[in-house]
Amino acid sequence: MQKQLVHISVMTLFLLTAPVACKKDKKGEQYPEKPNIVIIYTDDLGYGDVSCYGAQKIQTPNIDRLAKEGVKFTSGYASSATCTPSRYALLTGSYPWRNKKAKILPGTAPLLIDTAQQTLPEMLRKAGYYTGIVGKWHLGLGTGNVDWNGHISPGPNEVGFDYSFIMAATQDRVPTVYIENGNVVGLDPEDPIAVSYKENFPGEPTGLENPEMLRMKWHHGHNNSIVNGIPRIGFMKGGDQARWIDEDMADRFLEKAQSYVRGHKDSPFFLYYAMQQPHVPRTPHPRFAGTTGLGPRGDVIAEADWCIGEFLKTLEEEGVLENTLIVFTSDNGPVLNDGYYDDAVEKLGDHKPAGRLRGGKYSLFEGGTRVPFITYWKGRISPQVSDALVCQMDLLKSVSRLVGGETTGTDSRDMLDEFLGQNTKGRETLVLEANGRTAIRMRNWVMIPPYEGPGISRNVNIETGNADSYQLYDLKMDIGQWENLAKTYPDTLKQMITRLDSIKKN
Structure with missing residues (x-):
């Protein structure tokens, strides 16, 4: 019995001091x-x-x-x-x-x-x-x-x-x-929730019709149901x-x-x-x-x-x-x-x-x-x-x-x-998206295809990136994207157009 207790104690000590399972990174350090x-x-x-x-x-x-x-x-x-x-x-x-x-x-x-x-x-x-x-x-x-x-x-x-x-x-x-x-x-089961994004519920106030109830004024699109004095998108009652x-x-x-x-x-x-x-x-x-x-x-x-x-x-x-x-x-x-x-x-x-x-x-x-x-x-x-x-x-x-x-x-x-x-290589290419429109970054270059639509979003006053011709920017030299180089580097432009099409098809 005494030998068994000693064996158990030794095993317990081993388990308590055993290292946690680890992997090694590229430098050989454990994590x-x-x-x-x-x-x-x-x-x-x-x-x-x-x-x-x-x-x-x-x-x-x-x-x-x-x-x-x-x-x-x-x-x-x-x-x-x-x-x-x-x-x-x-x-x-x-x-x-x-x-x-x-x-x-x-x-x-x-x-x-x-x-x-x-x-x-x-x-x-x-x-x-x-x-x-x-x-x-x-x-x-x-x-x-x-x-x-x-x-x-x-x-x-x-x-x-x-x-x-x-x-x-x-x-x-x-x-x-x-x-x-x-x-x-x-x-509260006695106060069930109902939600709609199509029409309001009878008798429920909205930001559009009841501005006197608001503590935050809406600018665009946010004029439906009022919760905590704030008009929201969509209609809700109960809860x-x-x-x-x-x-x-x-x-x-x-x-x-x-x-x-x-x-x-x-x-x-x-x-x-x-x-x-x-x-x-x-x-x-x-x-x-x-x-x-x-x-x-x-x-x-x-x-x-x-x-x-x-x-x-x-x-x-x-x-x-x-x-x-x-x-x-x-x-x-x-x-x-x-x-x-x-x-x-x-x-x-x-x-x-x-x-x-x-x-x-x-x-x-x-x-x-x-x-x-x-x-x-x-x-x-x-x-x-x-x-x-x-x-x-x-x-x-x-x-x-x-x-x-x-x-x-x-x-x-x-x-x-x-x-x-442990490495700074990173991706070579990445496709970027905004509201269904896509562009591509490849190394230090970004190419934006032509898109119809306003150049500035009317409500939020942000440039959309839309233009009637291709845009090509060298981010290493021009992180602000002010100089369109599409006509200066036609081979790079063609290569990026081909790459974007290839990624989207595969």
């Missing part, structure tokens, strides 16, 4: 085989909106920390210049223009991702991860005619997420409720107890993200933390209102940075920061007036949301898709600035190699070495 993966995804944050990318009027110390201690990419891209397509590409690793339904969706749209389709969370789940999403979804729910008063399916939980706490679409669209694992949070308070949204999502980490810190986890800032309506918590001098848009960027800082503190306190790969980026470029009068234009001053880039949200110019893009892994990634061309949809294949997962038939490329700061 955990299954690190936690966190994607922090902001909404409409521009290339020049954070101080580590050149902003001077807004200070973002927590995002700056990620950049200072990680890899700051100067050529990191969303796939698209609008939200739904970029989110689709991020989670599926596929170009969104291959799916004709991948466009900005109403809150009642059916699920965009096929439940049999390969996704980043599903790949990670099969690799042994617990997977979660907290924040903005905007990829559709159900199969049509959603019953908001019952269990809503299919949704995030059917495409790879074990846990979900989301808003269905955007903060400016109905339904204005949180949904947790397919169920509306705090719903009064379940409706969110806009100023509390950042705190609510942060609390859920922190709780998720605390509850799953003992095994590998994946968290898609999809923040709503600085998308409209911009409603900073009173703690941040007026703190930047740039109006609510600047204030919610400061709020988002604070949330990121608090989230990092949680990772540290729970002892998992050194075993967590963090990716920080944005779904598309910036926009000022996107439906409301909120002083974003009037108080802009010298701040340049897109930095030196031309265009912004909805645009084929660089400001539409080139976004802040940072990878951070404490003690594992050497601090650096990388010019490698990378895209968010590359995370699927890259993370798959990191964790030993499997991927098939995808536009995603293995950029793991680039994301870990």
Whole structure:
């Protein structure tokens, strides 16, 4: 009996002191085989909106920390210049223009991702991860005619997420409720929810007909149902107890993200933390209102940075920061007036949301898709600035190699070495998209085909990239895209036209 106890003690000591299974990187250094993966995804944050990318009027110390201690990419891209397509590409690793339904969706749209389709969370789940999403979804729910008063399916939980706490679409669209694992949070069965994007419900006030009820004036398109004094896109009635308070949204999502980490810190986890800032309506918590001098848009960027800082503190306190790969980026470029009068234009001053880039949200110019893009892994990634061309949809294949997962038939490329700061080669080509129009970047060149339509979007006052002839820009010499070299370099132009056609056909 005594010998058996000694044997057990020795075995216990061995197990307690045995090293965690590790892989080796290109430098021979070891890293955990299954690190936690966190994607922090902001909404409409521009290339020049954070101080580590050149902003001077807004200070973002927590995002700056990620950049200072990680890899700051100067050529990191969303796939698209609008939200739904970029989110689709991020989670599926596929170009969104291959799916004709991948466009900005109403809150009642059916699920965009096929439940049999390969996704980043599903790949990670099969690799042994617990997977979660907290924040903005905007990829559709159900199969049509959603019953908001019952269990809503299919949704995030059917495409790879074990846990979900989301808003269905955007903060400016109905339904204005949180949904947790397919169920509306705090719903009173005696006050059922009804939602429509076609017509209003009898007796329900709207921003168009009841301006006296508004605390935020609409500029274009946002004049339907009023919630918390803010007119929205779409019509909704009922669910009064379940409706969110806009100023509390950042705190609510942060609390859920922190709780998720605390509850799953003992095994590998994946968290898609999809923040709503600085998308409209911009409603900073009173703690941040007026703190930047740039109006609510600047204030919610400061709020988002604070949330990121608090989230990092949680990772540290729970002892998992050194075993967590963090990716920080944005779904598309910036926009000022996107439906409301909120002083974003009037108080802009010298701040340049897109930095030196031309265009912004909805645009084929660089400001539409080139976004802040940072990878951070404490003690594992050497601090650096990388010019490698990378895209968010590359995370699927890259993370798959990191964790030993499997991927098939995808536009995603293995950029793991680039994301870990061990290589600066990057992609050679990338197709960019804005509202169904495509352009191509190849090495340092960008080519935009001719498109009909206005050169400036009337409502948001952003250059679209439309022109009646081909545009060719050398980004190495002209990052602002002011000199069209299509006639100067006809061979390069022809090569890029051929490459774009080839990628779109295959």
